[in-house]
Amino acid sequence: MGTSLALALRGKCSAVHGVDPNPEARAAAAFAFDTLHADLESAAPTAQVIILAAPVRAILKLIPAAAAYAQPGTLILDLGSTKRAVVHALDALPDHLLAVGGHPMCGKATNGAEAAEDTLFQDCTFVLCPTARTTPEALAAARQIVRLCGGRPLLVEAEAHDRAVAVISHTAYLLSAAYMDTVRVEAAEQGELVWELAASGFRDMTRLSGGGVEMLHDVLLENRAMISATLTLFEMRLSYLRNLLERGQEARLRTEMERIQGLRRDWERRKQS
Amino acid sequence: MGTSLALALRGKCSAVHGVDPNPEARAAAAFAFDTLHADLESAAPTAQVIILAAPVRAILKLIPAAAAYAQPGTLILDLGSTKRAVVHALDALPDHLLAVGGHPMCGKATNGAEAAEDTLFQDCTFVLCPTARTTPEALAAARQIVRLCGGRPLLVEAEAHDRAVAVISHTAYLLSAAYMDTVRVEAAEQGELVWELAASGFRDMTRLSGGGVEMLHDVLLENRAMISATLTLFEMRLSYLRNLLERGQEARLRTEMERIQGLRRDWERRKQS
Numbered sequence: 001m002g003t004s005l006a007l008a009l010r011g012k013c014s015a016v017h018g019v020d021p022n023p024e025a026r027a028a029a030a031f032a033f034d035t036l037h038a039d040l041e042s043a044a045p046t047a048q049v050i051i052l053a054a055p056v057r058a059i060l061k062l063i064p065a066a067a068a069y070a071q072p073g074t075l076i077l078d079l080g081s082t083k084r085a086v087v088h089a090l091d092a093l094p095d096h097l098l099a100v101g102g103h104p105m106c107g108k109a110t111n112g113a114e115a116a117e118d119t120l121f122q123d124c125t126f127v128l129c130p131t132a133r134t135t136p137e138a139l140a141a142a143r144q145i146v147r148l149c150g151g152r153p154l155l156v157e158a159e160a161h162d163r164a165v166a167v168i169s170h171t172a173y174l175l176s177a178a179y180m181d182t183v184r185v186e187a188a189e190q191g192e193l194v195w196e197l198a199a200s201g202f203r204d205m206t207r208l209s210g211g212g213v214e215m216l217h218d219v220l221l222e223n224r225a226m227i228s229a230t231l232t233l234f235e236m237r238l239s240y241l242r243n244l245l246e247r248g249q250e251a252r253l254r255t256e257m258e259r260i261q262g263l264r265r266d267w268e269r270r271k272q273s
Numbered sequence: 274m275g276t277s278l279a280l281a282l283r284g285k286c287s288a289v290h291g292v293d294p295n296p297e298a299r300a301a302a303a304f305a306f307d308t309l310h311a312d313l314e315s316a317a318p319t320a321q322v323i324i325l326a327a328p329v330r331a332i333l334k335l336i337p338a339a340a341a342y343a344q345p346g347t348l349i350l351d352l353g354s355t356k357r358a359v360v361h362a363l364d365a366l367p368d369h370l371l372a373v374g375g376h377p378m379c380g381k382a383t384n385g386a387e388a389a390e391d392t393l394f395q396d397c398t399f400v401l402c403p404t405a406r407t408t409p410e411a412l413a414a415a416r417q418i419v420r421l422c423g424g425r426p427l428l429v430e431a432e433a434h435d436r437a438v439a440v441i442s443h444t445a446y447l448l449s450a451a452y453m454d455t456v457r458v459e460a461a462e463q464g465e466l467v468w469e470l471a472a473s474g475f476r477d478m479t480r481l482s483g484g485g486v487e488m489l490h491d492v493l494l495e496n497r498a499m500i501s502a503t504l505t506l507f508e509m510r511l512s513y514l515r516n517l518l519e520r521g522q523e524a525r526l527r528t529e530m531e532r533i534q535g536l537r538r539d540w541e542r543r544k545q546s
Binding site for chain 2: 163228
């Protein structure tokens with residue numbers, strides 16, 4: 001994500017410097033940055049904007065480190081997938097720093113600099129969350145960064161963001177993983193046929209389960225209360241449909257599945273328009 | 274499906290005739306067939322092969338109708354999404370007819386002749402199920418039809434097929450629908466933000482729920498015992514992951530999610546090779 005952002009911003013600002021303690025990661029990302037540094041200490045003092053791209057709990061550790069080396073007036077922006085804890089940490093920054101929480105609603109199944117794309121943010125909704133350190137100028141600068149990399153900035157409170165992504169993303173990840181694991185158990189019993197018949201439906205339903213545990217592990221734990229509430233709701237909806245099926249309530253099952261089909265088609269139409 | 278198959282076979286056999294009682298459906302599909310008929314009575318007597326493309330329970334009604342008008346030696350092949358009930362019905366055909374059950378493992382979210390594609394079967398696994406009316410010649414003919422339209426024939430017993438698709442397809446459809454409906458409830462509570470943040474994960478997880486109820490309704494009801502067994506297993510797997518999350522068992526949750534990520538990545542690798 002960090003390397004994709006560097007690619008998207010390069011040439012649109014005076015310089016893009018990268019920081020990664022891992023020498024191999026630096027070597028792999030070198031093509032995307034003007035300079036690369038092993039620590040914030042050497043890169044932060046000259047930065048106008050510090051963008052923290054890492055799993056959420058790593059970001060929480062990086063915020064005080066960035067603050068220690070940043071010049072007054074520096075804007076700190078993060079790309080963490082949950083926002084309450086991050087915004088809470090940004091709220092606590094010293095008065096001479098500016099901060100905006102961020103979460104670009106784009107991603108890919110593969111991580112690392114090799115998978116970076118300068119078009120990753122193109123047309124993607126890029127959430128910006130206000131903090132106690134968000135002045136109108138800080139927000140304007142964050143919006144400009146989002147637009148420079150092709151995204152659409154959307155101002156959202158951290159709490160509302162976390163509730164929405166619990167539904168739209170984190171719950172989906174857990175369901176995808178539970179389904180993938182279900183197929184494994186059945187394939188162990190039934191044999192290779194299960195894999196041979198797996199087609200586009202299986203592919204789509206399990207895609208998220210193949211995604212980066214590295215990022216999502218923090219996300220699950222940070223957002224667990226909201227995910228848990230959504231799972232309770234999901235279990236109720238599934239159990240309702242399952243009951244209609246098992247009791248052979250054909251007419252009602254059809255009505256429900258048509259209603260749900262309509263919801264999905266409406267979403268697709270709105271998305272296209 | 275029927276129109277796509279007609280497009281894929283046209284020019285590779287002497288003629289492709291279509292049957293549909295609905296005049297509008299006939300008009301829409303006219304481009305794909307040599308002739309179109311309102312009933313089996315007028316088309317079946319000259320056919321060497323009769324292919325039944327319809328929802329499963331419609332196929333069950335079409336089998337005796339096709340048998341009534343088919344000449345001796347005619348091969349009846351169906352494209353139904355579950356196979357036990359269909360094969361049972363094909364078993365009961367008179368001795369002078371041949372029959373093979375079929376299920377191409379491909380599909381699309383949109384139905385109807387307008388959505389037909391001559392490449393739909395390209396490289397898709399096309400299940401063939403033996404029946405009491407499957408001679409070696411009948412099977413060879415069915416395999417040839419599959420290959421002519423670009424598919425890969427795979428001989429599978431009806432029972433094994435239905436168990437496997439319960440896991441790989443039908444359960445996925447119900448999970449996708451239950452998840453779509455969960456998002457609706459949450460969006461009603463949280464507001465438009467949920468829809469605004471919906472990205473590729475949501476799109477993939479809900480795609481099946483927007484698919485054709487027409488076809489899938491029969492499938493759910495025909496295969497409900499096996500779907501139900503898979504749902505029980507799914508609920509166990511989900512509940513296991515959910516418990517690890519809610520209890521904050523971080524190390525074990527990470528291990529499990531990494532294991533599942535590995536399963537998905539292995540599948541993708543095998544699929545590509």
